[in-house]
Amino acid sequence: MQRYFINEYINETTKIIEITRNDYHHIKNVMRMKVKDKVYICTKEERTFIFEILLFQTDSVVLQMIEEVTKKVELDIEVTIALGLVRREKTEEVLRRITELGANEFVSVEMERSIVQLKNKSKQDHKLDRMRMIVKEASEQSHRTRLLEVLDVKTFKEFLNYAKQFDLCLYAYEESGRDDNYNLKKYLQEWKGKKLLVLIGPEGGISSKEVGLLNQNQFFSIGLGPRILRAETAPLYVMAAISYELELK
Amino acid sequence: MQRYFINEYINETTKIIEITRNDYHHIKNVMRMKVKDKVYICTKEERTFIFEILLFQTDSVVLQMIEEVTKKVELDIEVTIALGLVRREKTEEVLRRITELGANEFVSVEMERSIVQLKNKSKQDHKLDRMRMIVKEASEQSHRTRLLEVLDVKTFKEFLNYAKQFDLCLYAYEESGRDDNYNLKKYLQEWKGKKLLVLIGPEGGISSKEVGLLNQNQFFSIGLGPRILRAETAPLYVMAAISYELELK
Numbered sequence: 001m002q003r004y005f006i007n008e009y010i011n012e013t014t015k016i017i018e019i020t021r022n023d024y025h026h027i028k029n030v031m032r033m034k035v036k037d038k039v040y041i042c043t044k045e046e047r048t049f050i051f052e053i054l055l056f057q058t059d060s061v062v063l064q065m066i067e068e069v070t071k072k073v074e075l076d077i078e079v080t081i082a083l084g085l086v087r088r089e090k091t092e093e094v095l096r097r098i099t100e101l102g103a104n105e106f107v108s109v110e111m112e113r114s115i116v117q118l119k120n121k122s123k124q125d126h127k128l129d130r131m132r133m134i135v136k137e138a139s140e141q142s143h144r145t146r147l148l149e150v151l152d153v154k155t156f157k158e159f160l161n162y163a164k165q166f167d168l169c170l171y172a173y174e175e176s177g178r179d180d181n182y183n184l185k186k187y188l189q190e191w192k193g194k195k196l197l198v199l200i201g202p203e204g205g206i207s208s209k210e211v212g213l214l215n216q217n218q219f220f221s222i223g224l225g226p227r228i229l230r231a232e233t234a235p236l237y238v239m240a241a242i243s244y245e246l247e248l249k
Numbered sequence: 250m251q252r253y254f255i256n257e258y259i260n261e262t263t264k265i266i267e268i269t270r271n272d273y274h275h276i277k278n279v280m281r282m283k284v285k286d287k288v289y290i291c292t293k294e295e296r297t298f299i300f301e302i303l304l305f306q307t308d309s310v311v312l313q314m315i316e317e318v319t320k321k322v323e324l325d326i327e328v329t330i331a332l333g334l335v336r337r338e339k340t341e342e343v344l345r346r347i348t349e350l351g352a353n354e355f356v357s358v359e360m361e362r363s364i365v366q367l368k369n370k371s372k373q374d375h376k377l378d379r380m381r382m383i384v385k386e387a388s389e390q391s392h393r394t395r396l397l398e399v400l401d402v403k404t405f406k407e408f409l410n411y412a413k414q415f416d417l418c419l420y421a422y423e424e425s426g427r428d429d430n431y432n433l434k435k436y437l438q439e440w441k442g443k444k445l446l447v448l449i450g451p452e453g454g455i456s457s458k459e460v461g462l463l464n465q466n467q468f469f470s471i472g473l474g475p476r477i478l479r480a481e482t483a484p485l486y487v488m489a490a491i492s493y494e495l496e497l498k
Contacts, residue, residue: 001424050296073475100482102474140447142476175250185497225492226322233349236482240489241497242268243474248490 002031003040003048003143010043012068017041017103020060027061029052038066060187074146078195079242080105081235084202085114085153088127090232095131099138099148101239106131107151109159113204118153128152156210159199160217167193171214172200172234173221184222184238188245196242198222200234251280252289252297252392259292263316264413266290266300269309276302276310287315327444328491329354329415330484333451334363334402337376338479344380348387350488355380356400358408362453367402377401406457408448409466416442417452420463421449421483422470433471433487437494445491447471449483 004023019027027033033053041049041063048071051063081098083091085108095106115127130152139147154162163169168191170184197205199219206214211221224237253272268276276282282302290298290312297320297418330347332340334357359367374465380399388396403411412418417440419433438496448455448468455463460470 071475097482097485099362099455100476100478101486102476128253142478144476182451183498185493213459223497225496226320227349227351227492229349229391233485235402236346236485237350237492238490241493243476244490244493247474249432 001038001040001050002027002033005042008043010041010047010049010060010065011198012214015065016054016062016064017065018060024059024061028056039063040069065088072145073143075104075242076103076246077193077242078104079239080107080195080197081238082107082197082199082232083120083235084108084109084200084206085116086202086231087116090165092131094171094235095148095150096134096138097146097236098239099135100142102144102243103235103239104146105149105151106135107159107162108153109199109204110153110155112156112207112210114202115204116202150188156213160213163197163217163219166195166197167191168195169197169214169217169219170199170222171206171211171219172198172224172229172238173211174201174205174223174228183220184224184241185245187220187222188242198235198238200231200238201214202229250287250289250299252291252395254291257292259290259296259298259314263298264314265303265311266314267309267311273308273310277305288312289318314480321394322392324351324491325355326442326491327353328488329356329444329446329489331358331408331446331448332484333358333360333449333455333471334365335451335480335481336365341383341482343481343484344397344399345383345387346485348393349489350395350485351392351393351492352447352484352488353395354398354400355384356408356411357402358362358448359402359404360451361405361456361459363451364453365451405462409462412446412466412468415419415444415446416440417444418446418463418466418468419448419471420455420460420468421447421473421478421487422460423450423454423472423477432469433473433490434494436469436471437491447484447487449480449487452480 008017025235035053035055037053038050041051048069050066050069054062054064081103083094091108098106128150135148137151139145229237257266284304286302287299290300297318299315299318301315303313328459330352332343340357342352347355377399384397408492419436473483478486
């Protein structure tokens with residue numbers, strides 16, 4: 001169903017609205033809608049209503065309120081995805097998809113086995129602008145009401161420090177998968193916190209030194225099933241699993 | 250843990266093996282392993298054993314059997330992902346990821362709202378070869394033991410006919426998501442069949458005519474959460490959800 005963003009003040013007592021100009025043109029000529037067709041009307045205060053087309057006039061369409069849509073589109077928990085520094089194209093693809101899948105925050109982490117190295121700080125700033133644009137586009141497309149935040153790249157030490165503010169810190173570890181340590185489900189079903197951090201290593205994986213530091217810093221390892229996932233697939237698995245567990249019935 | 254593929258015949262009674270040449274070099278000089286380090290030894294018959302390094306000799310390393318790894322890497326059910334015909338790059342990306350995520354079969358379907366149209370049959374054959382190469386690479390990388398099958402593109406009519414052999418046919422429908430019809434979990438938890446088919450529409454979605462035909466042909470609609478997923482993200486969500494439900498604890 002098509003959605004239109006309007007500036008009018010609408011609440012549950014609004015019965016009728018009139019749409020003119022561009023949206024009128026879009027409804028009538030682009031979408032070729034007819035009387036009784038329904039649309040979403042989104043207000044500035046992020047409320048969404050279903051309206052039905054009542055009649056077309058010379059340069060406006062009149063719609064009748066059916067009901068408010070009270071559904072939320074955001075996850076109940078805030079998920080930060082941390083990814084070992086990988087090539088720009090891979091990072092951007094992960095970012096686009098985890099935005100669609102409902103993540104709250106993204107950070108790249110310089111890790112021992114990262115093939116990519118950050119050399120030029122200003123280059124990084126440029127990438128950050130570009131990444132934020134990708135997030136904005138993906139948010140609009142997936143109808144999110146909250147923008148994912150892209151953080152500056154962190155060193156592993158900075159990252160461990162940053163992680164202290166989270167209620168639960170997990171890291172996807174290939175060897176966990178091989179040892180049948182598939183406990184992501186247990187965490188998602190039993191944990192009652194709000195802020196979740198999940199670290200995925202770079203292509204080369206997480207080094208044993210890093211694993212030691214993660215374990216010392218209250219990180220828990222999770223496996224993502226018996227097949228080995230690429231660095232850029234694992235974040236999508238994590239986000240889809242979270243949505244499946246928390247949002248589907 | 251590193252894995253080595255050997256030609257020797259190994260079974261549960263094998264106590265000791267000796268590794269020479271390239272693998273010896275790799276263990277000693279590349280991985281710099283030490284006595285008591287463990288490795289996976291994979292046999293030609295697709296059995297995998299854990300061995301521990303017993304001692305290094307001048308040009309070989311002797312290992313002692315610890316145990317057989319009986320873990321399977323394939324899903325218990327066979328999942329076919331059908332995707333409305335989209336651009337080649339998008340199709341290839343979906344293929345790469347659903348291979349990692351354990352899908353059994355893939356088919357593109359010509360649908361009303363497909364932006365891409367198939368004009369040249371031989372061009373399509375060429376793409377099929379390329380797609381099978383992508384599957385092979387992704388299978389090796391993710392340590393799968395079964396190759397996903399890529400089928401020829403089907404018309405919608407051919408697809409409906411093909412679908413008759415499946416135990417359960419689902420289609421991801423955007424409007425289902427909006428109506429809180431998030432019942433994928435119910436299907437995965439309650440269904441006891443073997444062959445599952447999931448159709449994802451092209452970028453423009455599934456037309457209402459197609460929805461009617463799907464419903465007439467024993468397809469059930471599922472929603473994939475409250476956010477709108479792109480055509481190329483939805484198959485990854487479905488596969489991750491299946492793995493999460495059936496393989497994680």
